Amino acid sequence: MQWSENRRDAVIWSGFAVLAVVSLLGWKYGRDLVASSQGKAAAAELLIDPSSAMFRKVRVVRENGGAVVCGEINGKNHVGAYTGFRKFWAKGEQGMIQPPPGSGELQTLSWSIFADSCEE
Numbered sequence: 001m002q003w004s005e006n007r008r009d010a011v012i013w014s015g016f017a018v019l020a021v022v023s024l025l026g027w028k029y030g031r032d033l034v035a036s037s038q039g040k041a042a043a044a045e046l047l048i049d050p051s052s053a054m055f056r057k058v059r060v061v062r063e064n065g066g067a068v069v070c071g072e073i074n075g076k077n078h079v080g081a082y083t084g085f086r087k088f089w090a091k092g093e094q095g096m097i098q099p100p101p102g103s104g105e106l107q108t109l110s111w112s113i114f115a116d117s118c119e120e
Contacts, residue, residue, distance in 0.1 A: 032060040032067070039069025039090030046088075046097050047075035056085065061117055066091060070118030073097060089115045 036058055044053035058071035072085040087098040089111075096114050099107040 035060050035067035036069055038092060039067075039088075039095065040071075040073075042090040042093050042095035043069075043071075043073050043088040043097060044075070046095055047073070048078060049076040049080075052076040052082070054082070054085075063117055068117040070115075087115065087118070089118050091117075 039060075040053070040055055040058065043055075044050040047053055052075045054074045056072050056074075058069065061068045061070060069088075069090045071088055073088045074082050074085045077083050086100070089096050096111060098111050098115070
Protein backbone atom coordinates (compact mmCIF):
# COMPACT_ATOMS: atom_id res chain seq x y z
CA MET A 1 0.00 0.00 0.00
CA GLN A 2 1.43 3.34 -1.06
CA TRP A 3 0.79 6.26 1.28
CA SER A 4 0.60 9.77 -0.02
CA GLU A 5 3.03 12.25 1.48
CA ASN A 6 0.19 14.22 3.15
CA ARG A 7 -1.27 11.13 4.75
CA ARG A 8 2.15 10.02 6.01
CA ASP A 9 2.74 13.48 7.54
CA ALA A 10 -0.70 13.40 9.18
CA VAL A 11 0.04 10.01 10.76
CA ILE A 12 3.43 11.23 12.02
CA TRP A 13 1.97 14.40 13.55
CA SER A 14 -0.87 12.41 15.12
CA GLY A 15 1.73 10.14 16.70
CA PHE A 16 3.57 13.13 18.14
CA ALA A 17 0.31 14.53 19.54
CA VAL A 18 -0.55 11.23 21.23
CA LEU A 19 2.97 10.97 22.65
CA ALA A 20 2.75 14.53 24.04
CA VAL A 21 -0.59 13.85 25.76
CA VAL A 22 0.64 10.58 27.27
CA SER A 23 3.82 12.30 28.49
CA LEU A 24 1.87 15.09 30.19
CA LEU A 25 -0.53 12.68 31.86
CA GLY A 26 2.38 10.52 33.03
CA TRP A 27 4.15 13.54 34.50
CA LYS A 28 1.06 14.58 36.48
CA TYR A 29 0.46 11.01 37.65
CA GLY A 30 4.11 10.69 38.67
CA ARG A 31 3.95 13.88 40.74
CA ASP A 32 0.80 12.69 42.49
CA LEU A 33 2.34 9.28 43.14
CA VAL A 34 5.37 10.87 44.82
CA ALA A 35 3.17 13.20 46.90
CA SER A 36 0.95 10.29 47.93
CA SER A 37 3.92 8.17 49.02
CA GLN A 38 5.41 11.03 51.05
CA GLY A 39 2.08 11.84 52.67
CA LYS A 40 1.36 8.25 53.62
CA ALA A 41 4.85 7.91 55.12
CA ALA A 42 4.36 11.12 57.15
CA ALA A 43 1.00 9.90 58.49
CA ALA A 44 2.32 6.41 59.27
CA GLU A 45 5.14 7.88 61.37
CA LEU A 46 2.48 9.24 63.76
CA LEU A 47 1.27 5.74 64.61
CA ILE A 48 2.53 3.63 67.50
CA ASP A 49 3.52 0.96 64.95
CA PRO A 50 4.21 2.72 61.61
CA SER A 51 4.78 -0.59 59.81
CA SER A 52 1.18 -1.62 60.57
CA ALA A 53 -0.33 1.30 58.63
CA MET A 54 -3.20 0.49 56.30
CA PHE A 55 -4.65 3.17 54.03
CA ARG A 56 -7.85 3.71 52.10
CA LYS A 57 -9.56 6.53 50.21
CA VAL A 58 -6.19 8.24 49.61
CA ARG A 59 -6.22 11.18 47.22
CA VAL A 60 -3.98 14.09 46.33
CA VAL A 61 -5.45 17.59 46.43
CA ARG A 62 -3.48 20.28 44.58
CA GLU A 63 -3.62 23.75 46.10
CA ASN A 64 -1.43 26.84 45.97
CA GLY A 65 1.21 25.01 43.94
CA GLY A 66 1.55 22.24 46.51
CA ALA A 67 0.02 18.87 47.19
CA VAL A 68 -2.03 17.84 50.21
CA VAL A 69 -2.59 14.12 50.72
CA CYS A 70 -5.85 13.09 52.36
CA GLY A 71 -7.34 9.75 53.25
CA GLU A 72 -7.95 7.30 56.04
CA ILE A 73 -5.37 5.39 58.06
CA ASN A 74 -5.56 2.45 60.46
CA GLY A 75 -2.80 1.13 62.67
CA LYS A 76 -2.08 -1.12 65.61
CA ASN A 77 -2.13 0.03 69.23
CA HIS A 78 0.15 -1.12 72.10
CA VAL A 79 -1.73 -4.41 72.35
CA GLY A 80 -1.32 -5.17 68.65
CA ALA A 81 -4.97 -4.63 67.72
CA TYR A 82 -6.06 -2.34 64.91
CA THR A 83 -7.79 0.76 66.24
CA GLY A 84 -10.06 1.58 63.31
CA PHE A 85 -9.73 3.94 60.37
CA ARG A 86 -9.35 7.65 61.04
CA LYS A 87 -8.86 10.50 58.61
CA PHE A 88 -5.38 11.83 57.96
CA TRP A 89 -3.89 14.89 56.31
CA ALA A 90 -0.30 15.34 55.14
CA LYS A 91 1.74 17.89 53.25
CA GLY A 92 5.33 17.00 52.46
CA GLU A 93 6.84 15.39 55.53
CA GLN A 94 4.27 16.77 57.98
CA GLY A 95 1.12 14.90 58.79
CA MET A 96 -1.79 14.84 61.19
CA ILE A 97 -4.29 12.15 62.13
CA GLN A 98 -7.80 13.09 63.19
CA PRO A 99 -7.96 13.03 66.98
CA PRO A 100 -10.33 10.47 68.50
CA PRO A 101 -13.65 11.64 69.96
CA GLY A 102 -13.23 13.26 73.36
CA SER A 103 -9.81 14.71 72.55
CA GLY A 104 -8.78 18.07 73.87
CA GLU A 105 -10.01 21.32 72.39
CA LEU A 106 -6.58 22.24 71.03
CA GLN A 107 -6.21 18.95 69.13
CA THR A 108 -9.68 19.26 67.67
CA LEU A 109 -9.09 22.88 66.64
CA SER A 110 -5.73 22.03 65.04
CA TRP A 111 -7.35 19.22 63.05
CA SER A 112 -10.18 21.44 61.82
CA ILE A 113 -7.74 24.10 60.59
CA PHE A 114 -5.46 21.76 58.67
CA ALA A 115 -8.06 19.32 57.37
CA ASP A 116 -10.05 21.99 55.51
CA SER A 117 -8.01 21.15 52.41
CA CYS A 118 -9.34 17.62 52.49
CA GLU A 119 -13.04 18.33 52.69
CA GLU A 120 -14.91 17.16 49.63
